Amino acid sequence: MNIYDVSERAGVSIATVSRVLNGNPNVSEKTRLRVLEVMNELGYTPNVFARGLGLNTMKTIGIMCSDSSDSYLANAIYFLERELRANGYDSILCCTGTSLDTKRQYFELLLSKRVDAVILAGSKFIEMKDKDNAYIIHAAKELPIMLVNGYLDAPGIYSTVCDDRAAMFQAAEKLLQSGRRNILYLYTSHSYSGMNKLQGYQDALSAFGLSVRKELIYQCAKNLHAAKELLLSLSESGLKFDAVMTSDDSLAVGAVKYAHARQLSIPDQLSIIGYNNSILSYCTDPEISSIDTKVEALCTATVNTLMGVFGKGNVPVKTTIAADFIQKQTTNF
Amino acid sequence: MNIYDVSERAGVSIATVSRVLNGNPNVSEKTRLRVLEVMNELGYTPNVFARGLGLNTMKTIGIMCSDSSDSYLANAIYFLERELRANGYDSILCCTGTSLDTKRQYFELLLSKRVDAVILAGSKFIEMKDKDNAYIIHAAKELPIMLVNGYLDAPGIYSTVCDDRAAMFQAAEKLLQSGRRNILYLYTSHSYSGMNKLQGYQDALSAFGLSVRKELIYQCAKNLHAAKELLLSLSESGLKFDAVMTSDDSLAVGAVKYAHARQLSIPDQLSIIGYNNSILSYCTDPEISSIDTKVEALCTATVNTLMGVFGKGNVPVKTTIAADFIQKQTTNF
Numbered sequence: 001m002n003i004y005d006v007s008e009r010a011g012v013s014i015a016t017v018s019r020v021l022n023g024n025p026n027v028s029e030k031t032r033l034r035v036l037e038v039m040n041e042l043g044y045t046p047n048v049f050a051r052g053l054g055l056n057t058m059k060t061i062g063i064m065c066s067d068s069s070d071s072y073l074a075n076a077i078y079f080l081e082r083e084l085r086a087n088g089y090d091s092i093l094c095c096t097g098t099s100l101d102t103k104r105q106y107f108e109l110l111l112s113k114r115v116d117a118v119i120l121a122g123s124k125f126i127e128m129k130d131k132d133n134a135y136i137i138h139a140a141k142e143l144p145i146m147l148v149n150g151y152l153d154a155p156g157i158y159s160t161v162c163d164d165r166a167a168m169f170q171a172a173e174k175l176l177q178s179g180r181r182n183i184l185y186l187y188t189s190h191s192y193s194g195m196n197k198l199q200g201y202q203d204a205l206s207a208f209g210l211s212v213r214k215e216l217i218y219q220c221a222k223n224l225h226a227a228k229e230l231l232l233s234l235s236e237s238g239l240k241f242d243a244v245m246t247s248d249d250s251l252a253v254g255a256v257k258y259a260h261a262r263q264l265s266i267p268d269q270l271s272i273i274g275y276n277n278s279i280l281s282y283c284t285d286p287e288i289s290s291i292d293t294k295v296e297a298l299c300t301a302t303v304n305t306l307m308g309v310f311g312k313g314n315v316p317v318k319t320t321i322a323a324d325f326i327q328k329q330t331t332n333f
Numbered sequence: 334m335n336i337y338d339v340s341e342r343a344g345v346s347i348a349t350v351s352r353v354l355n356g357n358p359n360v361s362e363k364t365r366l367r368v369l370e371v372m373n374e375l376g377y378t379p380n381v382f383a384r385g386l387g388l389n390t391m392k393t394i395g396i397m398c399s400d401s402s403d404s405y406l407a408n409a410i411y412f413l414e415r416e417l418r419a420n421g422y423d424s425i426l427c428c429t430g431t432s433l434d435t436k437r438q439y440f441e442l443l444l445s446k447r448v449d450a451v452i453l454a455g456s457k458f459i460e461m462k463d464k465d466n467a468y469i470i471h472a473a474k475e476l477p478i479m480l481v482n483g484y485l486d487a488p489g490i491y492s493t494v495c496d497d498r499a500a501m502f503q504a505a506e507k508l509l510q511s512g513r514r515n516i517l518y519l520y521t522s523h524s525y526s527g528m529n530k531l532q533g534y535q536d537a538l539s540a541f542g543l544s545v546r547k548e549l550i551y552q553c554a555k556n557l558h559a560a561k562e563l564l565l566s567l568s569e570s571g572l573k574f575d576a577v578m579t580s581d582d583s584l585a586v587g588a589v590k591y592a593h594a595r596q597l598s599i600p601d602q603l604s605i606i607g608y609n610n611s612i613l614s615y616c617t618d619p620e621i622s623s624i625d626t627k628v629e630a631l632c633t634a635t636v637n638t639l640m641g642v643f644g645k646g647n648v649p650v651k652t653t654i655a656a657d658f659i660q661k662q663t664t665n666f
Contacts, residue, residue: 091425
């Protein structure tokens with residue numbers, strides 16, 4: 001049921017129904033009463049009005065992110081808000097943290113606000129177990145769900161992803177070509193994006209005929225001092241490595257600090273590669289070679305796809321964007 | 334006019350009006366029609382419903398910031414959203430950029446959405462000329478306006494500020510006590526906060542019986558490479574300085590890079606002090622002494638004050654929070 005049904009039953013134009021909805025005084029009392037009666041007959045209640053205001057939409061998109069103070073997600077929110085605004089949509093922001101229960105609760109809350117779509121920003125929303133994603137798949141029957149750098153194959157879900165696997169493959173390949181053979185890999189999470197990055201690293205080793213060595217792969221908190229301490233303890237335990245690849249620039253900053261603490265020359269004795277090409281990768285001396293994950297392009301493509309969905313056009317369910325390797329001072333390719 | 338007027342005129346309880354508004358089926362057709370008629374008589378139109386849904390509020394707060402990807406503002410948005418959510422309010426985010434016209438347009442847009450209050454995050458919203466702030470003062474007659482680290486003296490406007498002047502005074506005093514006499518001062522903007530910081534620096538010099546030297550005070554883009562280049566060119570021009578104070582950590586990172594480029598030892602030959610104690614101040618080697626501006630406390634206090642305003646309690650129109658100096662490796666106090 002929508003404004004068209006009300007218009008038809010009341011025998012007035014859609015513009016007139018819209019005027020009644022908006023409290024515009026240019027409607028006769030008789031017409032106004034007739035429209036309100038029809039709304040009542042049809043059970044077209046104000047909650048639906050609230051959605052409607054003439055167009056059956058609040059022109060509002062829910063954006064969920066795990067942590068808006070994370071620099072990657074802060075950039076994503078900035079670009080998403082800008083692109084939505086340019087298309088006449090407001091954004092309601094929810095910072096959910098990482099617990100599944102809380103994410104579900106915020107999701108329900110956004111749906112109860114009758115938003116027109118939900119954008120899940122960042123790869124932290126897709127869980128490893130299918131049953132933990134059921135609530136998203138279910139909601140996608142009601143309204144479009146947009147994933148920024150996450151992927152889930154179900155009707156009504158649209159993904160825009162950065163090709164993290166290829167980006168990491170190419171970066172690892174460059175290190176291998178330059179003669180590095182003991183490449184330590186540090187990562188922060190098992191998210192969709194995190195797993196693709198790790199796969200790229202492993203695939204590059206395989207392509208070079210090298211085996212993947214578990215003692216060179218470590219998970220680490222997203223904290224530069226934690227990364228520095230981890231590398232110091234690995235080095236003290238006798239582990240040899242001539243390069244560090246990371247799933248996040250903050251870990252690469254920790255690697256630079258480790259090299260300084262050990263007086264290792266960068267990149268001769270230790271090459272370091274960050275991820276996201278954030279401001280952090282420019283703060284250190286030497287500055288950190290990193291991977292530009294094109295967050296602006298990802299967000300623009302996400303909003304373009306969403307507008308395509310609203311326009312009932314044919315839109316891609318998955319859009320993949322290539323990353324760029326940004327050569328700075330911690331590698332010598 | 335509100336739900337209470339409708340309830341009284343229709344001779345039904347507020348709960349019943351609320352049920353009609355929410356499309357709850359537990360209302361007789363007769364009562365439902367009566368309530369809709371009264372709404373019509375009173376001109377209580379769906380736009381007002383939309384605000385209402387039983388409580389005459391959308392439970393939504395507009396947050397405006399100039400740039401959500403700035404690390405200070407990203408943190409502010411995170412804490413504001415969290416505190417509002419804990420109080421049952423949604424946040425609509427607007428990233429406005431810095432042009433006055435655009436800020437005004439976004440402000441109008443938020444008001445048209447019937448938000449319950451507007452929070453202006455960061456000190457970029459208060460202009461030097463009174464006439465440029467008139468639109469804010471005017472709007473504050475309609476709904477509460479909350480300033481996070483900005484100040485404007487008018488009814489309906491509530492400010493929570495960090496005592497930037499005192500923080501900068503104390504930091505400059507420490508430098509002077511440790512024997513520094515040529516303290517270069519770099520700042521990014523003439524905002525409310527920016528002017529208070531500069532005043533603190535100048536007051537400390539005066540308190541030490543030193544004159545303020547214009548050739549030691551420079552405005553600089555908020556960009557670490559711009560700050561580094563500026564310092565290199567000042568040094569080449571023959572300017573002598575033994576300390577650099579900055580209004581933002583990004584400029585202090587540039588100062589560290591300058592010192593590295595000139596092979597100056599930090600802090601012996603050059604002391605450096607940042608501002609905001611952001612992640613940037615931890616990325617460099619040595620790590621940068623900085624000022625913790627308590628953004629979480631500022632945001633919590635802002636939301637507490639707003640809830641006090643909604644509760645019709647007596648609330649402070651200005652709350653001042655003290656900053657902390659965080660001693661790291663670029664000073665030796």
